[in-house]
Amino acid sequence: MNNSPTNISEIKEQSIKELLKQYVRYWYLFLFGILIALTGAYIYLRYATKTYATSSTIIIKDEKKGGGAAELAAFSDLSLFSNAFSDNIANELVILRSKSLIGKTVESLNLNVQYFYEGSIKTSELYVYKPFKVNYLSVSDKTQLTIPQLVIIMHSDAEFTIEDINKTFSKKYSFGDKIDLPFGDLVVVPNTENIDKFNNYLEKPIHVVYHSVENVAAHFQGLLNLVHDGKNGEVVSLKLTSSLPVKAEDFLNELVYQYNQDAINDRSQIAQKTSNFIDSRLEIITRELDSVENNKERFKSTNRLTDIEAEANLILENASDYNKRQVDTSTQLELIDSMISYMDSTSSIDLLPSNIGIDNGEIQSSVGTYNQLVLEKNRLLKNSTSKNPVIINLDSQIEQLKSSISGSLKNQQRFYQVAIKDLNNQENIFNAKLSQVPEKEKLFRGIVRQQNIKEQLYLFLLQQREETSISLAVTSSKAKVVDAAYSGKGQESPKPSLIYLLSFILGLLVPFLLIYIYYLFNTKVSNRSDVERVHRTTPLIGEIPKLSRGEEELIKHNDRSILAESFRILRTNLQYLLAGKTTVDGGLPKKIFVTSTIKGEGKTFVAFNLALSLAQTGKKVVLVGADIRNPQLHRYLPGQQKDKKGLTEYIIDHTIAAADLASQSEYNENLSIIMSGVIPPNPAELLMQPRTNIFFEEIKDLYDFIIVDTAPSMLVTDTILINKIADVTLYVIRANFTDKKLMEFPKDAIEEGRLANIALVLNSVTMSNFGYGNKYGYTYSEEKKTFFQRLFNR
Structure with a gap:
């Protein structure tokens, strides 16, 4: 139990080594795959279209926070520049990516x-x-x-x-x-x-x-990437990937320019609308002011008054506060009345004058929002119709906001009306206290008050017109360029390092998959490991190399080929396997049967060469053909008579002696051959005859080794019937021919006792799987190999 973990670890380590070994064996495929993949990567990188990343950084100014340009610093105290817009960075990003703005850029650069x-x-x-x-x-x-x-x-x-x-x-x-x-x-x-x-x-x-401008604009719209991380205020990065860096730089720079021009045009529209409104009001106030001044002049002339203001100021010194409040309230009421009248005469596509002096921040903010929605609607109407759901939604927002502004103005109007009424009541009370003041002076005071109201409103409108004129004359860009468009030195794609890395991996992966698929669908025995994986307890005493086309199949005297050496190793291992063993009668073991699972695995080839190898040691060897169903020994006996009597005749005819059947081989004087004889109609029953045992008893004293070529064990029962006679049975398995599933047959036969004294021989092993000789750089032949044979150890 204590050794189990160690054994499991050793088995796992051995399995890993075998797995690596079957891939390392084909190292030249991996080398070839890598060379092909890297060559393909080089050709691809040589002619692939390279793309580069181009970027630009801008700051979108928030004018609501006083983010005007440096050239407008002298006018930063003017309210027009601090409340004109209520910017939203998300909306500005939408405008930057809009098809209409990109279309203007495409047209300007003629990119279509x-x-x-x-x-x-x-x-x-x-x-x-x-x-x-x-x-x-x-x-x-x-x-x-x-x-x-x-x-x-x-x-x-x-x-x-x-x-x-x-x-x-x-x-x-x-x-x-x-x-x-x-x-x-x-x-x-x-x-x-x-x-x-x-x-x-x-x-x-x-x-x-x-190309049509619309299609090119849509193309650039898909490529343009705007990045605003929300941490850097109004900083926006514009990024574009293109195969022409100069083209991408021109596009980004022109896009920012068109964006600024679009913003300047929007602000000019509001300023122009405000200027027109102020001009119309100034015209009305001028006429009213002229009328009041004419009344004052006629009143003074008619009543012969010279310094009525000094006398009124002296008398009404304590009433100055009420007069000031009446003037301010009347001014605001006049502005609100004018604004209400103007709104009633405008449509949903007209802008409202902003910042005309109404003392209500909420109304001014709503007017700014209303103008922004109107501008957005007018911009969309250039490329769409009034039935567009977005425009319908904007119309709904505009109407709601206009209704809200109108309601607020009317509420403010009622407030000032009540305030004026209250001030008038207070004035009446004060006038009652001043009953001694002449009626003419009171009338004159009313005229002066009207004059002051008109003059203050006139001066206020003049100031607003001047501010509007300045805004029209001085236009600042909406986006400040921090970094003009520039392209990085390194290409964005394809990445050479990544392409070469992927090619290298692909060059390894394709051969790996090919080898994996080969082994996955290869059901044949390939090497010694495949055999030992199934037959863990049965010894594998020999590996016979695969012969090339035209190569000699039989070993010769003083043969130094790898084939001859493999049979010498088999002979040596066989002698060690037989050492110390005795037969039933106490003699030394000498009967060696050779069999296989199916036909074609090379049992006759192994039996003949093993007999030759043993004969070359000076031992007397006899090779017996016991495959009486399909004899194959005659293939290696071109000079022998194929119709010579053999084993079958001996079993049938009791007058024939075993020694008379043997004939000396022309390959070696120490080798004798006994043919199988004629093919009988009942081979299994024939081999069950007592004469079969008598045959081996007769020849065992005549020879040092008896090599018996038997029939395939799985196809017929012949070998199973006579297997008990053998001192050892060599079971031949052929590499790249025997199916792995067939190896279960000898395993079951051994476990069930149907085959005994089994030793395995792996035949036709390729040099890449061969365990001896040239594999370790030690060759016994003087044959010359080609360059590729030396390279791949073939």
Whole structure:
């Protein structure tokens, strides 16, 4: 019990070694696979299209937080720049990836027209330098999807030939000519700034491909990646992967520029709308102020008043606070009335004036949000219809927000109306106390109060108009560029190190899988390990190498081949196996039977060569053909008479002596051969006759060794019947021929006692599986081997 873990560990270690051994045996396949894979990887990397990562970093300014540009620092105290927008970084990312903005970028850079140069192996796109430019003057909307690919061949800096890819038309033109084609008109303009580069493309076909702006915009929209980790405030990274780094850099830079232009246009619309509103109000206030001043002048002239203000200030010194509050409240009420009147006359696509002085932060914030929604709706209407669900949703939000703003204004209006009423009541009380003030002075005070209200409102509107004019004159970009678009030095894909690594793994994996599949479907015995795995207790005393085509099958005198040496080893192991054993009658063991499971495993070959090997030691050996159903000894006896009497005649005819059957072999003087005789109709019953035992008793004293070639054990019962006569039975298994399942038959026969004194011999073993001789670099032959035989140890 204590030794079990050790034995299990040894068995596992041995199994692992055997598993590794069966793969290491084919090391040349792994080497070949790696070389092929790495060569393929090199060719792929040589001609594969390389892509590079291009990135740019910007800061999207949050103007609500006072994030204006440095050039507007002088105006940072103006409320227009601090409350114009309520930015949301997520919304800005959507705008940056919008198809409309990317479409403007594509149109600006003319990216929907591509130029390709047809090389000897692959076609490359021309971008940095193009020998000419194709201007598509007009393209029919109905044919945008079917515009053919054009092929232009330049003959000189003046002439070129244009044709379509299918060569349905071909004609020579001069540069600058207007070319009328079925899908539209175009003009080809040469680029001769670098005449050397221009000449390199002469007489070489250049392909021109036209795409619709929408398709190209959708393509870039899918490639563009915007990264905002939420930790760096308004910092956004724009990333793009392309095979043309310069093209990707131009696209990202232009995209940021178009984004800034779009934001500037939006702010200009709001500022312009506010300016128009202020101008209209100033016109009304100016007329009202002129009317009040004229009334004041007529009143003073009619009543001959000179310093009524000084007298009123002296009398109404204590009433100044009420007057100031009345003026402020009336101003706010006037602004609210104007705003309500303006809202009632606008539609859902009109912007509202922002920051006109209404003293209510909630209303100002709502107006800013309302304008942002209107701008978003107007932007979407450029590429969509009013039935779009997104626009319908925006309309609903705009109407709700407009209703909310209107309600807030009306609430504020009622509040100021109540406040003015209260102030008027307080004024009446105060006026009662001033009953001694002349009626004319009170009338004059009312005129002055109206004048002050109109003047304050007039000055306020002038200030707002100035701020709006500044915002129109000074426009700042929405996105500040931190890092302009740049491309990394290393390629993004394919990665050479990764490709070579994967190729190396693939070069190992494919041979491994081939070998694995080979062993998985290979049901034949291959080597010594396959035999010993089934027959753990039965000794394997010999391995016979596989013979090449045309190689001699029988060993000769003083033979130094690996075949002869393998039989010498078999002979030696057999002698050690027989050493110390005695037969039933007390004699030395000498009867050696040779059998196999099925036909074709080489038992006759082994029996004949073993007999020759024993005879070469000077021993007297007789080879008996006991396979009376299918005798094969005659294959190795071309000079012998095949019809000579043999074992079957001896058993049938009691007058025949065993010694008379033997004939000397021409291969060795110490070897005699007894043929099997004629094929009987009842071989099994014949071998069961007592004459069979008498035969072996007669010849055992005549020879030192008796080698018996018997029938296959599984196919017929002959060998099982006479096996008890043998001192030892050599059971032949043929490599790459005997099925592994067939090895269960001798195992069961041994365990059940049907076969006794068994020793195994593995025949036809390949050199890669052979356990002796050349495998360990020690050869007994002088034969010359080819380079590949020496390389693969064949």
